[in-house]
Amino acid sequence: MRETGNCDGSRDKRHLPPTYNTFGVMRAALSAFLLSYSLLATAAPEEWRDSPRVLSCAPRVLHAGDTLRLSLGPKHGRELSVTRLADGATFMLVIGAPPQDMVQLMTPDEFAKVKSLSIPTSVEATRWDGAEVREPIFTRLGIYEVSVSEVFESERGGFYCRVHYAGAKR
Known part of the structure; x- marks a missing residue:
């Protein structure tokens, strides 16, 4: 027998079927599962952050012939890209998984360990649009975004810094 309270303060003794507690536990477990599933299904989209403790670019204004210096903090990731925002x-x-003929600055394992990296404005790299042709990165005036991530195509996000390429010095 189980004793229960009434609104008027009196106590009742009534029999509850043995499956009542089992059903309550199962219902709570099902609710918890559905809640966790809905949270996973609506997981936050990838997040990109500007954090100088993880990635910083110097100088902020680059000219032809300059060298871009990256300072890389702990756990900055295994991959590196540069995006020309204008186009x-x-x-x-x-x-991590480059096309067969792609030339990289270093392997992802090596990159994960470096604390700084220098990139001349004359550097050439493979444009990530399927053309697989090496070309100079810094060719147009404007903003460039340097990004690092554990895996770019994982939707985990990563870190970025931006520089302005101003072309020839005046």
Whole structure:
């Protein structure tokens, strides 16, 4: 027998079927499962952050002949790209599964360990649009975004910094 309270403060003793507690536990477990499934199904989209502790670019204004210096913090990732924002052209400098003939700056394992990296404005890389042709990255005036990630195509996000390419020095 189980004793229960009434609204008027009196106590009732009534029999509850043995399956009542089992049903309650199962219902709670099902609710928890459905809630966790809905949270996973609506997981946050990839997040890209500007965090100088993980990735910083210097100088912020680049000219032809300059060298872009990247400072890389702990757990900065295994992959590196540069995107020319004016036309969306993305150049992969380090990637986990490159096309067969792609030349990279270094392997992803090597990149994961470096703390700094220098990239001359004359660097050439493969444009990530299927053309698989090496070309100079810094060819147009404007903003360039340097990105690092554990895996670019994983939707995990990563970190970025931006520089302005101003062309020839005046």
